[in-house]
Amino acid sequence: MLNTVMKAVFGSSNDRYVKSLGKIVDQINALEPQLQAFSDAELAAQTDKFRAQLAEGKTLDDILPEAFATVREASVRVLGMRHFDVQMIGGIVLHRGEIAEMRTGEGKTLVATLATYLNAIEGKGVHVVTVNDYLARRDAEWMGRLHKFLGLTIGVIVPNLNEFERREAYNADITYSTNNELGFDYLRDNMKHERSQMVQRPFNFAVVDEVDSILIDEARTPLIISGPTxxxxxxxxxxxxxxxxxxxxxxxxxxxxxxxxxxxxxxxxxxxxxxxxxxxxxxxxxxxxxxxxxxxxxxxxxxxxxxxxxxxxxxxxxxxxxxxxxxxxxxxxxxxxxxxxxxxxxxxxxxxxxENQTLASITFQNYFRMYPKLSGMTGTAATEAAEFWDIYKMNVVEIPTNVPVQRIDEEDEFYKNTQDKFKAIAKAIREKNEIGQPVLVGTVSIEKSELLSEFLKEEGVPHAVLNARFHEQEAHIVAQAGRIGAVTIATNMAGRGTDIQLGGNLEFRIDDELSEMPEGPGRDAAIERIKGEIAEEKQRVLDAGGLFVLGTERHESRRIDNQLRGRSGRQGDPGLSRFYLCLEDDLLRIFGPDTLFARMMNSNLEDGEAIGSKWLSKAIETAQKKVEARNYEIRKQVVQYDDVMNDQRKVIYEQRAEIMDSDVVDDVVVDMRHDAINAMVGNACPPGSYPEQWDVEGLKTQLGEVLGLHFPIEDWVQEDHVEPELIEERVRVEADRVMEEKLAKDDAGLWRRIEKSVLLQELDAEWKDHLATLDALRQVVGLRAHAQKQPLNEYKQEAFSLFESMLDKLRETVTGKLMRIEIQDPEPMPQMMLPDLPDFLTGHIDPLSGLEDSNDGDGSARRAELFGSLAGSPRAAVGPGGSISDNPFAGLEISRNAPCPCGSGNKYKHCHGAISA
The missing domain is CATH 3.90.1440.10 (SecA, preprotein cross-linking domain)
Known part of the structure; x- marks a missing residue:
């Protein structure tokens, strides 16, 4: 009670924080008249001015007001859009490494330009992370115009780029990409053999669009790069x-x-x-x-x-x-x-x-935590604020809307079974369709979308069904979902990132209707005609009540429900939202036969009858909270286990980087040789033991296997006052002498390259085997719980022990190979190359079930687009080596484990990518 009163009087902590940012916004607004007087050239020159100020010792916070004011003025001139004050607040929040929760239609894409411009001035690189390739390309092209006007370079990472193109994109001031592409590039980079082959720069700052989808929804399944075992x-x-x-x-x-x-x-x-x-x-x-x-x-x-x-x-x-x-x-x-x-x-x-073996893996949690500064934006993050703070140390800030929300959120309607529910939904949609009110229907699966489609066909209602498979085409349909009488059925992710504008979206209508029309008076007249039609249609939709959002089922996360609701009522438009539920819905069915829902089933609820109450809605929200808590624990468990591997991953990747950056690694090789000798002698001659207890034969055999040398250890043991340290020293001296003779006999520069090559290859081989062992350990360590042991602690202890064993084996293997290598023909050796990287398979593997759980962020839209252009081509594609191939996709970089672009449903390697093709 007291908290409620205090909040009413003083506002919440979020309100007070947002209000405090108003002082900075006032500074930005005060600069607007001055910048409006600048010419385009003077405005673009601001970037060089800011860089000079940073070089003189100023910080990004010092130049923030003027930089934001510059972006706002440039946006007016280039994009025809002026940032609202609440968007300026959002930009400040992003710059500070926090999450800006902004309602749908509040212009998050435009908000990101503020923080990305400011942080890109340093030249260290800024990543803008999106949920799919279409949005990455769209935002790079759309917002890139603004950044290019101000003198910044833009890159975009999409599937099928070669390494040169990827390197160029990462070297740009601002790079747009999906989370999958960024993560896989990081893993691939740390499997390269030379620094020049790597494509990414050191991490600096990232803005994650739809941050809840990327850092929460996709965080359960780690990124995996695998290859044949x-x-x-x-x-x-x-x-x-x-x-x-x-x-x-x-x-x-x-x-x-x-x-x-x-x-x-x-x-x-x-x-x-x-x-x-x-x-x-x-x-x-x-x-x-x-x-x-x-x-x-x-x-x-x-x-x-x-x-x-x-x-x-x-x-x-x-x-x-x-x-x-x-x-x-x-x-x-x-x-x-x-x-x-x-x-x-x-x-x-x-x-x-x-079987395919893991060659490299990382969770999104550990990948994104490597950025020194990470921020995000979404329409729905408050329900997961605790997880964002626990895992990423990111605070969620709710940004107020520019115009008050007028949408009406009605109580849920509750039915006895799915049949009754879908009949009621189809009837409600038909009624709204008859008065011209547009309807957006949200479903939880493709199966439910198709089921509802059948009911609507029976009612004679025209509609579009989307399932989040082809992002670009579906974005065009979703953009027009606000037109008069439109009925659009969409799964959770379909068209996300696209605003629904009442009366229709001007930009998308121009693309759809005038793409073939050349520039000129005729096109200008057509655009004016479309503008008039949209204005007239918008008024009709407003009179009908705005967009009606209808949920066919409650999702297990309240956040997904809020995303759907948020599609209606953008920028102060009127709107309506309502959810239809039944006892057969997954969420209600999971919460057992002894619950409220089962007692209702046994009541006198008639077929086709609906009920609704705040009490029922509260019970459902409680159920959602339970599921959210369970899902959080699953994600937390994934990251806890990956944290163990992450510490080891950092050590290995840092070692690889040091080796690649070094011209010579002779000091590392010598240390490895000495450590290997010390370990072998230490194991055979434990400290504090007597010579007669030493494993002389075992030591002699092991030294012969590893070093290829034979020592009279039996004679040494017979000497007076012999100690293990003396044996170690004699073996080290002899091994060093042999290596020095090799160096004197052969080209020293060539030997240094051989040492570097062997070191990298053996490090990768041992790390690959270590990952396989950890995978197996992860699958079985849960059984320790039966012995009253904590599986995570057991995993930590054994993973550490395995890592130490791996390093011991690495020292022995590298030492053994270098001791045995003999250069027979040194002439062609200067051109020696490190082995090519294997044909990787990429995917998301659920670490608990072991099943692949990849989302649609694998470039399928791009492949479908390519297929569309190739399918109508009469010529055969050119395959490897310049030969003509019957495979129309032979010239494309398509993962062999990805779905075939022909749409057959088979994997590429079992379809057009088969060896016989």
Whole structure:
């Protein structure tokens, strides 16, 4: 009660913060008359003036008022749009590394120009991150005109760019891109062999558009770059043979989760069998050295006992093909991940295809936390404010609207079943359509969109159905969703980033209707005609009540519901929103038979009858909060596990960068050699032990394997007062002498290049194997909870131990290779090249289920666009090597794991990208 009174008198903390920014806005406004008097050349020269002031010691905050005023004036001249005062507040919030929550239609794209211009003046690079390629291209072209006027360079990153084009785009003052492209470029850069091959610059500042979608919705699935692994078919077959002999009392099945685990007695028996077969490296099944074997064992158990032939899969043409559990259709080209598909192949005795192994991965949380300053903007962030602060240390600031919101948000209507609900929805849409009121319908899935479409066809209502697959085409449809009598059905993401303007969008209508008309009086007259039609139509829509937003179901996140509602009532327009719910909706069904909803089902609610109440809406909001909390915990768990790997990732990537930047790495190589020798001697001759306890033969053998040298260690041990340090020194001296002889005999410059090449290659190889082991460990460490242990702590400890082991192995491997290398023919060696990077596959893999969960940000719109231009072309495409190919996409850079651009639904490698094509 007291808080309510205090807020009413003094305003909320958000209100007070926004009000405090008004003083800076007043400074900006005071400069406007002065800048209006500038010529275009004088206005553009402001950028050089600001750079000179920064060089003299001024800060960005010092020049902010004049810089913002410059952008506002340039926008008026170039774009015909003047920033409102609330947009200036939004720009300040973005510059300060905070999240600006601004309602739909408040001009977030224009707001971003303020912060991006100010921060780009330093020349360190600014990234503007969007949710899809269409928006990246659109914003770069649209807002790029303003920035170019002020003397800044603009770059845009979209799929199918080559490395030179990407490097040029990243070197621009402001770069527009999607989150996926940025993340994958970062991972690929840290797999390059030379600094000159890298495309990105050091991170500086990023503005994330639709920040809730990118940093919250997509944050559960890390970015993964993978490649084919070594052939492990013998291991799969060996373990499969063992698993098929297990009696039922050795394991317990969980049919619901499709999981299976060994009992205590079963574990003991399995250990004995695996030791006997020579498959374990120690006598304890759960030792860290046996992590890979445990992982394969668990997948084999699932394959043999949980996955049924002709139910979960079929065997056709010597291949295991997954059957979709919902449709019963074959899913040719799809494979289970984490080795499960290979385990089923071993079970059925067909050819075992190599699994894809993680070569590099990172979560969006850890990627975006690398920016020294990160900001974002969206229409809906307040509900996730706690998560933004906990994970990213970003504060959410609610920016007031330029004009008060007039939209009416009605109570939810509640029906007994889906059939009744959709009948009521179709009837409501028909009624609104008859009076000309435009309707935007939000659905949670493509399936629900198609179902509603059938109901509308029965009612005879013309409509458009969108499903967030082709962003550019759908943006044009969504932009016109405010026209008289328009009915548009859209899934959650369809057309996001596009304003719905009542009466129609002038820019999109010009593009759609006048794209073929040349410049001239005729085109000008046509534009004026369209303007008049839009003004007349807007008035008719206003009289009909504005845009009616209809939600067919409550989403599990209130934020998504608010996004849909926010499409109506932009810039003070009237509007209406209403949600239709039923007991069969996912959100209501999840919250069990003993809840309010089930009791209502048993009441006297008649078929087709609707009820609505604030109490019911409050209960649904409570359910949404529970789901949001659960989803937050899942995302938090993902980032907690990735934080462990992130510390190791930073070490490896920093080491790679140092190696690439160094002309010579001889000091690193020498240190590695000495550390490897010290470790080998230390293991065989532990401190505090007696010479008769030392493993002399083992040490002699290991030194021979690693260094290729033989030492009379038995004689040294017989000497008086011999110490391990003396043995270490003698071995180091001899190894150093051998290497010095090699350097004296061969070209020293050539040797330095060889050392650098070997060091990078072995570092990458060991890191790749380490990631595979961590993947396997991540899958099985949850079982430690049964032993009353905290899985995350166990993961941290074992990951650290594995990392130390990896570094030890790296030192030995690098030392061994360099000790053995002999240059036979030095003539062609100066032209030696590092190996090409492999053919990467990119995607989002859910770390909990192991299933691919990629969104549509993979360039499918771009591929569809390319297909449209190629499909009508009579000529064949030129394939690799200049040969003519039957594959129309042969000249394009398309990931082999991506959907084929022809629209068949198959992966590219199984369609036009097949080897035989």
């Amino acid at each position: 070594d052939d492990k078919s013998e291991l799969y077959i060996a373990i499969d043979e063992v698993v098929k002999e297990f009696p039922e009392e050795w394991y317990e099945k969980d049919e619901k989760q499709r999981n299976i685990q060994l009992t205590e007695d079963g574990t003991e028996e399995v250990e004995k069998i695996l030791i006997e077969k020579g498959l374990l490296q120690s006598d304890n099944l759960y030792d860290v050295v046996n992590t890979q074997v445990v992982h394969h064992l668990e997948q084999a158990l699932r394959a043999v006992h949980m996955f049924k032939r002709d139910t979960d899969y079929i065997v056709k043409d010597d291949k295991v093909i997954i059957i979709d559990e919902f449709t019963g259709r074959m899913m040719d080209g799809r494979r289970w991940s984490n080795g499960l598909h290979q385990a089923v192949e071993a079970k059925e005795g067909v050819k075992i295809e190599p």
